[in-house]
Amino acid sequence: MFTDISNITCGDDPVIIVEDLIKHFRIRLDGDDFRERVRLFFRPEYRTVKALDGVSFTVRRGESVGYIGLNGAGKSTTIKLLCGVLVPTSGRVIVAGIEPHRHRTLNARRIGLMMGQRTQLLWDLPVKESFTLLGKIYDLDPETYRANKDRLIDALDIRSLMETPARMLSLGQRTRCDLALTFLHDPAVVYLDEPTIGLDVFARERIREFLRAEKARGVTIFMASHDLDDLEMVADRVLLIHQGRILFDGTQADLKDMFGGQLGSLEDTVKRFYREEALG
Amino acid sequence: MGSYEPPRGMAAVWRYVKLYYWYLRANWLSLMAYPVEFIIVNLSGVAYSLGSVAAVWVLFAQVKAIGRWTYPEVLLIYGMSIFSRSLFHLFWINLMTLSSMVRDGTVDRLLVRPLNPLFQVVAGYLDNDDWGELVTAIMLVWISLGMLGQRTVWAILWVLLSVISGSLIFASMHLVGNAVSFFTIESSGFSRLAWTMDEFTRYPADIYGKTTRTIITWVLPVAFASFYPAQLVFGNEQMKWMAVATPVIAILTFSAAYIFWTVAINHYQGAGN
Amino acid sequence: MKPVTNSETYLKPLRLRKYLQYTRAEFMRGLRYRANYWATLCSSVIMTVIQWSLWRAVYINTTSIAGVSLPAMMAYVLIGRVISGFLAEPANLNIGPRVRSGAIVHDLVKPADLHLQLMFQTLGGALFRLVSTGLPIFLVLLITGALRMPDLKTVALFIVSLVMSYITLFSTSFVSGVLTFYTKSGVGVEHMYTLVELMSGLYVPLQFFPGWLRKIADLLPFKAIHYIPMAIWSGLTEPGEILSSLASQLIWTAAMVVLCRAIWSGAVKHLTIQGG
Numbered sequence: 001m002f003t004d005i006s007n008i009t010c011g012d013d014p015v016i017i018v019e020d021l022i023k024h025f026r027i028r029l030d031g032d033d034f035r036e037r038v039r040l041f042f043r044p045e046y047r048t049v050k051a052l053d054g055v056s057f058t059v060r061r062g063e064s065v066g067y068i069g070l071n072g073a074g075k076s077t078t079i080k081l082l083c084g085v086l087v088p089t090s091g092r093v094i095v096a097g098i099e100p101h102r103h104r105t106l107n108a109r110r111i112g113l114m115m116g117q118r119t120q121l122l123w124d125l126p127v128k129e130s131f132t133l134l135g136k137i138y139d140l141d142p143e144t145y146r147a148n149k150d151r152l153i154d155a156l157d158i159r160s161l162m163e164t165p166a167r168m169l170s171l172g173q174r175t176r177c178d179l180a181l182t183f184l185h186d187p188a189v190v191y192l193d194e195p196t197i198g199l200d201v202f203a204r205e206r207i208r209e210f211l212r213a214e215k216a217r218g219v220t221i222f223m224a225s226h227d228l229d230d231l232e233m234v235a236d237r238v239l240l241i242h243q244g245r246i247l248f249d250g251t252q253a254d255l256k257d258m259f260g261g262q263l264g265s266l267e268d269t270v271k272r273f274y275r276e277e278a279l280g
Numbered sequence: 281m282g283s284y285e286p287p288r289g290m291a292a293v294w295r296y297v298k299l300y301y302w303y304l305r306a307n308w309l310s311l312m313a314y315p316v317e318f319i320i321v322n323l324s325g326v327a328y329s330l331g332s333v334a335a336v337w338v339l340f341a342q343v344k345a346i347g348r349w350t351y352p353e354v355l356l357i358y359g360m361s362i363f364s365r366s367l368f369h370l371f372w373i374n375l376m377t378l379s380s381m382v383r384d385g386t387v388d389r390l391l392v393r394p395l396n397p398l399f400q401v402v403a404g405y406l407d408n409d410d411w412g413e414l415v416t417a418i419m420l421v422w423i424s425l426g427m428l429g430q431r432t433v434w435a436i437l438w439v440l441l442s443v444i445s446g447s448l449i450f451a452s453m454h455l456v457g458n459a460v461s462f463f464t465i466e467s468s469g470f471s472r473l474a475w476t477m478d479e480f481t482r483y484p485a486d487i488y489g490k491t492t493r494t495i496i497t498w499v500l501p502v503a504f505a506s507f508y509p510a511q512l513v514f515g516n517e518q519m520k521w522m523a524v525a526t527p528v529i530a531i532l533t534f535s536a537a538y539i540f541w542t543v544a545i546n547h548y549q550g551a552g553n
Numbered sequence: 554m555k556p557v558t559n560s561e562t563y564l565k566p567l568r569l570r571k572y573l574q575y576t577r578a579e580f581m582r583g584l585r586y587r588a589n590y591w592a593t594l595c596s597s598v599i600m601t602v603i604q605w606s607l608w609r610a611v612y613i614n615t616t617s618i619a620g621v622s623l624p625a626m627m628a629y630v631l632i633g634r635v636i637s638g639f640l641a642e643p644a645n646l647n648i649g650p651r652v653r654s655g656a657i658v659h660d661l662v663k664p665a666d667l668h669l670q671l672m673f674q675t676l677g678g679a680l681f682r683l684v685s686t687g688l689p690i691f692l693v694l695l696i697t698g699a700l701r702m703p704d705l706k707t708v709a710l711f712i713v714s715l716v717m718s719y720i721t722l723f724s725t726s727f728v729s730g731v732l733t734f735y736t737k738s739g740v741g742v743e744h745m746y747t748l749v750e751l752m753s754g755l756y757v758p759l760q761f762f763p764g765w766l767r768k769i770a771d772l773l774p775f776k777a778i779h780y781i782p783m784a785i786w787s788g789l790t791e792p793g794e795i796l797s798s799l800a801s802q803l804i805w806t807a808a809m810v811v812l813c814r815a816i817w818s819g820a821v822k823h824l825t826i827q828g829g
Contacts, residue, residue, distance in 0.1 A: 115388075
């Protein structure tokens with residue numbers, strides 16, 4: 001229908017394969033008023049939430065993908081499944097040849113994850129201490145560690161921040177440091193979950209350049225965001241997810257073409273998909 | 281890229297030992313970022329443990345024995361109990377944050393690193409407020425050993441081995457109590473239950489009824505954190521073997537708790553939150 | 554600009570209903586976690602067993618210690634377990650961090666008095682613990698005969714005393730919470746709460762204290778938290794002395810409330826003038 005993937009050459013070297021992925025959660029009901037709460041306290045009832053309702057896509061090695069959706073669309077759930085944090089209800093996930101949740105540690109060594117709102121910096125310590133510890137955690141040999149650290153420090157221009165305690169960094173500075181930490185161990189795939197929340201244009205521009213350079217080195221980048229503007233950071237491809245289903249899978253240009261070369265807000269875009277579907 | 285092979289066997293153990301050093305170092309540096317806070321909080325920590333010690337002291341100002349145990353004996357049991365507890369508190373306290381880590385999702389970070397998640401929780405944070413209780417505990421043990429005429433190298437070494445075992449038993453209780461949050465998110469009640477189990481170890485275990493005594497010996501074996509190992513110091517021939525079994529019991533308990541933890545994490549990965 | 558301490562609306566009956574909403578909401582929060590509840594009940598049962606066993610062992614060779622008989626001691630300790638949930642140290646009163654993070658602004662612009670709001674809010678949690686863990690333990694103790702009801706007049710006075718106990722306990726935590734705003738250390742009363750519980754007579758009745766410690770305990774407000782109601786119930790306070798005991802509790806409670814108001818309006822002034 002709207003999912004036109006014919007112009008994307010998959011299969012050369014697929015690094016992420018997601019097939020008919022379903023993830024359901026069971027939530028206990030709380031009740032609205034007092035009497036109902038007491039009733040549910042003694043006799044709980046549950047509701048099933050379909051966070052992912054049959055998602056399929058493939059990502060090639062070195063590709064960069066924008067995974068766009070509104071809050072609650074299923075973005076974070078997808079990333080958790082790709083990282084092996086969650087086990088699928090049904091369907092299949094394969095990252096670099098393995099199922100993440102079955103080989104969690106092995107998978108963890110190959111991937112990087114950055115969660116926009118949650119820093120992995122050691123809060124009270126100078127930034128360099130976070131590098132030291134992560135170098136040990138990922139068991140990097142000293143030469144690799146030093147080479148990667150130097151490359152990332154230069155690319156993100158954070159050398160002057162290395163002695164500053166993380167809690168004293170501005171949001172933009174912290175994001176850059178977090179990005180550097182995410183790429184420190186040469187991950188094959190990097191997941192970025194809302195990495196640009198609250199950042200200004202200038203900071204985003206710098207991050208975009210950095211991501212381009214990493215992509216050129218062969219790193220696969222998978223970025224979840226609720227912001228269509230973030231698409232410019234990841235040039236190749238757009239996956240639009242809504243209510244646990246993929247609405248669109250194609251290039252950024254294709255997405256724009258569908259709507260006459262202009263993209264409105266994400267809400268509008270999602271609505272237009274539904275409208276067109278209703279029309280036929 | 282991707283050619284990395286994780287170390288196995290003894291190499292893996294050695295790697296974790298080294299990593300623990302690096303975590304401890306970072307934690308210690310973090311504490312030292314607030315030196316004044318560190319001192320004040322620890323002084324109040326001494327006050328905290330003195331509050332409960334004073335209760336025992338006030339009690340013994342009035343009575344000469346609890347059950348068939350004399351003042352120095354009760355004091356040693358009490359001292360070993362809070363010694364075990366403070367060792368647990370010092371090195372395992374981050375287990376308490378598990379519930380909030382599940383709630384705000386930071387627990388996911390543990391699962392995307394190539395390390396054992398429990399190791400990351402335990403190594404991830406060092407509390408600043410329990411060095412005071414440790415000092416109090418050492419003082420109590422030292423004083424009571426003196427009163428018992430048992431201030432020998434062997435007695436001291438045995439007490440040390442016992443309280444390390446005891447801290448492992450406490451850690452097992454709290455590991456289970458907090459791993460519950462992988463099922464229910466909110467686990468403060470279970471966490472409190474684990475703290476309450478500690479209370480059993482403050483007083484001689486034979487003051488409790490038969491059912492209770494069986495439970496704290498064989499089911500949730502907290503009595504091995506203070507009461508049984510202390511018997512070796514008292515020279516109690518009848519309970520000698522129970523005393524000697526302490527380290528074994530500690531390892532068995534911890535293994536069982538670790539299995540529960542693994543099941544809980546697997547449940548979390550299946551159900552999410 | 555006038556700081557929003559609205560002392561003119563303080564305790565107007567019309568407003569009471571609004572504050573009771575906080576109590577209700579907090580009570581309902583307790584209902585949310587079932588498994589958690591059973592674990593909490595379990596803890597309370599264990600503490601009751603421990604106390605019961607301990608004092609039985611203490612009295613094994615004697616009938617009276619410091620003038621307290623075993624039945625009176627058991628009544629004292631066991632009623633202490635029943636009300637311990639109600640009088641548990643209230644959490645989240647650390648106002649210092651809220652001030653420093655600026656979150657306090659949201660509290661101050663609300664048309665409610667933060668002091669009263671917190672008092673009624675924590676009351677909800679206290680009542681939940683009283684009904685959900687205190688009551689079942691109380692009933693079991695009554696049925697098994699471990700605890701006996703005193704006459705109705707004593708029970709009534711005990712309940713009056715309990716209300717004041719709650720206010721004193723809350724005030725202690727509140728004062729300590731506001732103090733963290735001045736000390737900037739984050740060390741509150743919870744870090745030395747065992748000392749408060751010791752001086753309040755929760756572990757050991759004040760009769761057991763050596764003379765000098767008893768004098769200190771008498772000079773502190775904490776005995777108005779546990780000792781006074783527990784002593785009324787167990788008969789450690791002679792029937793003829795109950796009223797004077799209640800009067801002294803009233804004085805302590807009132808003093809603590811006044812202290813709360815003073816220290817709180819001081820903090821608010823500090824905040825509105827200096828911006829925190």
